[in-house]
Amino acid sequence: MSKPYVRLNKDDVAVLMVDHQAGLLSLVRDFDPDVFKNNVLALADIASFFELPTILTTSFEDGPNGPLVPELKEMFPEAPYIARPGQINAWDNEDFVAAVKATGKKQLLIAGVVTEVCVAFPALSAVEAGYDVFVVTDASGTFNPVTRDAAWQRMSQAGVQLMSWFAVGGELHRDWRNDIEGFGGLLAGHLPAYSNLMQSYAQQAR
């Protein structure tokens, strides 16, 4: 209450990508598959662009849940990768918590599949552990909007902040002058409507 605006600070942020696995993605139906894929990759690009420490984790990846989507593996070859042997809440896995602690960051961006389990459980655990937790809502998916609404409500009630990837990008970047080309490219790559604006502008400039 004394600090109403807990603001993302790129020097104090770690990103947790939880269970974006090929099989589990077939369960996600609160977003169109094209839209959801774009959102997840946009968040990954943000993590990459701001050089945020990123942690990947999966659940039973050798079974029906399937492998981590290959794009994430390729983008973060050096990232801690915790293939959990059974824990549903990633925070119950000691390696995972150790990896989070090792980043030395206090603000956690969490996204995953499915929202009310793979995202909500570690998000609530992290709040309890004293972190500032931000859930990236549109890079997290679940069965349907009703389930999502309940999960959002539960997390929000506990103090989690809900943000879209676009809001995350803007709050981290703070000032276009830090890198106009780079940030513009990131947006254009994931927002066709913004890309169209840039193309119309560029043509006329010629």
Place this chain on the structure above:
Amino acid sequence: MSKPYVRLNKDDVAVLMVDHQAGLLSLVRDFDPDVFKNNVLALADIASFFELPTILTTSFEDGPNGPLVPELKEMFPEAPYIARPGQINAWDNEDFVAAVKATGKKQLLIAGVVTEVCVAFPALSAVEAGYDVFVVTDASGTFNPVTRDAAWQRMSQAGVQLMSWFAVGGELHRDWRNDIEGFGGLLAGHLPAYSNLMQSYAQQAR
């Protein structure tokens, strides 16, 4: 506030199934009938799988409200069964409260028909009585989404946690290794999309 994550603990949970009666179910229109039936039975299977003490109650079951759905009666033949003579809020019925107390549990999972009355009233009463209350949102139904939203808001405002049956199952199970076959079977039985993943996986394994 000091304890942001009140987490389900299978050793401290009782389940209250309120007024899932054949007549009243015809009032439920915020879920498709197929979906709602599946959700209610999924919650019942969870109660059964984790051997949670379960209490059944009905309102005027000899009148237009109709009998308890037969599947619930069959699954919980030993459960306390309180056919309320008139109380709308089950918590106003002494036998019901006594049955809850007799479980010795502090965390209550509540689901029922209709959400804003048969669920919300005992949920709010239980919060006042000091229980940790979790409403299973998708095993609770009502007339339309607008009514549901108001009921969710009122309950959430009072400290009730909103969870879907899938989130409940995951939070209770905690670790797949506790019973991979059993929990997988439970999910496959109620999530056709997960069942499809398992079948594709199994075929390829052959």
Place this chain on the structure above:
Amino acid sequence: MSKPYVRLNKDDVAVLMVDHQAGLLSLVRDFDPDVFKNNVLALADIASFFELPTILTTSFEDGPNGPLVPELKEMFPEAPYIARPGQINAWDNEDFVAAVKATGKKQLLIAGVVTEVCVAFPALSAVEAGYDVFVVTDASGTFNPVTRDAAWQRMSQAGVQLMSWFAVGGELHRDWRNDIEGFGGLLAGHLPAYSNLMQSYAQQAR
């Protein structure tokens, strides 16, 4: 916080019907007209059934806003009727506040048109004046669901409880045995689906 369940008590409730006028009703588009008319009359029947003191008020009824809907006038011929000369927030009208005080009740049920103005303003004022305020969400209408959502959020943030007319009826009645015929008739009159249950039941009983 110390009292999580502020529960309606029929001996301590007054009903405020705000600006249900023929012209203003043409602005309501977050409910189908048939549905909204039914909801408003259901709330009026509840007020009547439980003999709750009821206050009617209108805004500029001789102009484009039009007359109070005739059914309300007829149902509450003795009710205080405050035709406000200009105040938008009914609570700014001294006669209105005096009428509320004169009821001697501490719990206020408020409904009206449009939600974010005619309902939200007096609701917030009444909260500030120390009343327990319950807004009847489905007997209150406005331009569209987005506007409604914002109004609900603002009121809920200030401690207003959101309830549907059906929840209000159930919480006031508490026990069917207080008047089975009467309450059943009230429900059947406003819930065609419940009426159908009663007819099927009655036929078979013959």
Place this chain on the structure above:
Amino acid sequence: MSKPYVRLNKDDVAVLMVDHQAGLLSLVRDFDPDVFKNNVLALADIASFFELPTILTTSFEDGPNGPLVPELKEMFPEAPYIARPGQINAWDNEDFVAAVKATGKKQLLIAGVVTEVCVAFPALSAVEAGYDVFVVTDASGTFNPVTRDAAWQRMSQAGVQLMSWFAVGGELHRDWRNDIEGFGGLLAGHLPAYSNLMQSYAQQAR
């Protein structure tokens, strides 16, 4: 093709109300129950207002399907009433077809529950028998909009005309001067928005 506008003529119309039974109505979910009840009664009032020969029929009314809704029985005490012993398509019942023929009319207005069976089957049979068939779309209900769309498409493909009760009323009345009071009253009774217009107008006229 040679006659693109087959227009309702009140001297040549009979109305068929098929299976509007209390139990079956609980299956209807493509309309809100308040809205559907209003639509069915509006069609009944139209039949009554224009003194159209009307035929009632039910399917297994002593079983789970339940009794005909009582309002229809009361409004048409003299109407042929065919309680079908088993035929799903009412047109397969000889008494029903005989009753239709006995009206001597060539244009048939059909409504019922559920659209793709109780309405579509006799509608298609009547087209084949040479009648001009008009299905009253909003006084006919079914499980969901997807089912309705398929039923509409099948009927339309066969030459059935789809009309709402309001369109039916307007096409039958043709000229307000035939009975301004009567027709205005019919509309006001079933269209709250139109009723509001009339009340605002009447007040100002005073």
Place this chain on the structure above:
Amino acid sequence: MSKPYVRLNKDDVAVLMVDHQAGLLSLVRDFDPDVFKNNVLALADIASFFELPTILTTSFEDGPNGPLVPELKEMFPEAPYIARPGQINAWDNEDFVAAVKATGKKQLLIAGVVTEVCVAFPALSAVEAGYDVFVVTDASGTFNPVTRDAAWQRMSQAGVQLMSWFAVGGELHRDWRNDIEGFGGLLAGHLPAYSNLMQSYAQQAR
């Protein structure tokens, strides 16, 4: 069939604006009021821009239906204005049909309120009378989308072509070079998104 593309030709088109009256507009709920007002005025601007003969008609404008919206009266001060004394189908009014014939046009653009009556009836009559009929779908409004769908289906079945005002404008103009400024202005005035494109373009050109 031999002529699959019956194409609008600005030299052979008349516009019929049917019952866009202040009271009746309160019944229109298949479009947002802002959107519908814009659509009707866009069609009026098209009629004006292409100097199409335009006919205005109203139904009972001195009663609850209310006056023609003032913008239409102002835009077409010289247009035939038929205040129908009672005919619901404008085509049943001899003056109206005479006015249509007097235009000497064979293609009729029809829009009005409500779609299934005030639009569909004269549209079907005009098809029968041998005209090529185009209904402007988004300048025609009614109670809800279900009613609209049935009306569209009935008209389409009879050979009516369904077009939006934007399609009408484009088919009439045929070539931007006929009047770039004028047509661009028309679009910008009714399409905020197009207006934004023009402003961005213009600024950069400076």
Place this chain on the structure above:
Amino acid sequence: MSKPYVRLNKDDVAVLMVDHQAGLLSLVRDFDPDVFKNNVLALADIASFFELPTILTTSFEDGPNGPLVPELKEMFPEAPYIARPGQINAWDNEDFVAAVKATGKKQLLIAGVVTEVCVAFPALSAVEAGYDVFVVTDASGTFNPVTRDAAWQRMSQAGVQLMSWFAVGGELHRDWRNDIEGFGGLLAGHLPAYSNLMQSYAQQAR
């Protein structure tokens, strides 16, 4: 045109189940997974109940498309089973067409995944080959409703009739007296709302 009502006749119907495979089902998003699974099994039960010759076919079942859903295999152990080596349109597979011909039936019920390909292609081919074709719309699924609408329009344009499984069941059964218990059981098994009616009825009968 000469035969507007082409009616299902249980002695002249064959059922074609096309590509209901575990992998492909993850693409279906125009129905909730619970609802779609129920619809497919309802159609299978209908085929079984009326002893209709049924043909199963799959596409690349050893690859990502996955195996046929096991319930279908179990229900039709004797049915012709054509695992197509590559043909996308099942009608391009000679064994499939031979199996259809071998049934000696003239009316074909087709359902499958996805609607616009696996259903629409053989449906159009079968129309061309002179069959009466009925697509079971709710046992056929695809990516989203927009795609479905286009597929329905294309098939309907070519003369395919669109029916839901419930309509199919009713049109085949024709008269409840042919087997009240059996048909009632079939409906109760797939329509929870109908099952509820039966339970209320049965309880009261006791």
Place this chain on the structure above:
Amino acid sequence: MSKPYVRLNKDDVAVLMVDHQAGLLSLVRDFDPDVFKNNVLALADIASFFELPTILTTSFEDGPNGPLVPELKEMFPEAPYIARPGQINAWDNEDFVAAVKATGKKQLLIAGVVTEVCVAFPALSAVEAGYDVFVVTDASGTFNPVTRDAAWQRMSQAGVQLMSWFAVGGELHRDWRNDIEGFGGLLAGHLPAYSNLMQSYAQQAR
């Protein structure tokens, strides 16, 4: 908590219009373009009508984001106009904060594009700086309703009040008698449904 109703007071309000630029508006898809344009201009008219100090700001207006919409520039020729050189959160721009302080007001009305960035960031900063913050929800737009919902939740969590422009107008005006003509005109100009009421009333008065 001690002051549940923080009420708008026209003597203590400033209005911040953030990034309503031609290019950025093409990103707004949670409102129809016609509706959104009307909402923004309605808020501008309110600022003008109540003579509220208003501050305009833009982001990179010479690039793809495009110029401020011309109507806003024309309505507030004297307003502070801060073309930010790069700061994404307007509150990070010293000139902007200085302009806000210079107004001497404590209540801030904020609207802009897009909601979760250009609105939420300065709204949260202003709360932290001790202002009472009101976000005008329908004059603020973003990519889709899911993103909007998350942004609303985050702001509401921090104490921001969510209001529509209509609620803002009503709360500022307080009493129609302060200027009946003026306020009525403002409403009629932005609410076609209210304008229709006024026209019907006016005609009858003649």
Place this chain on the structure above:
Amino acid sequence: MSKPYVRLNKDDVAVLMVDHQAGLLSLVRDFDPDVFKNNVLALADIASFFELPTILTTSFEDGPNGPLVPELKEMFPEAPYIARPGQINAWDNEDFVAAVKATGKKQLLIAGVVTEVCVAFPALSAVEAGYDVFVVTDASGTFNPVTRDAAWQRMSQAGVQLMSWFAVGGELHRDWRNDIEGFGGLLAGHLPAYSNLMQSYAQQAR
């Protein structure tokens, strides 16, 4: 009628991409921007994969409508490119019609922005000119679904076939064995859900 199944034949197909320009794309709101971009590129990939002659055309590309999206230019560097000087209906441009004729194909796949103008006009002209016309519905976009529905109805009425890009791909390919790798890659590149199936399959195969 004599040929109910007009089937795509890759040796007789040409593709017309009409006005997919950066500015015009900001008008498209019946598809999410991510989804629409994917659909357009999927159609382009199909044209490329099957080596279909492809024609590009634009309208006023130096003005607010903006340049053709760069991906299309890059994919079809050799394609006829008709920058129309003013004709709204591309078929009114002689060069365009000549380019179509020059392909020597009889089946035309048309997609563009906006559906009811840039797609519908040339589609109807091409039908009249004797071509078999297939509109790729999901690679064509417009202002909203209501406008789209009217455009689809008009085109379908004239004999145009409506297909999604996925249906087009399947009908052209006919048999997976023609190129399993290539066609699978095309699908995986545009259907994340299909790509997920392939990844799960591939991992298990390892």
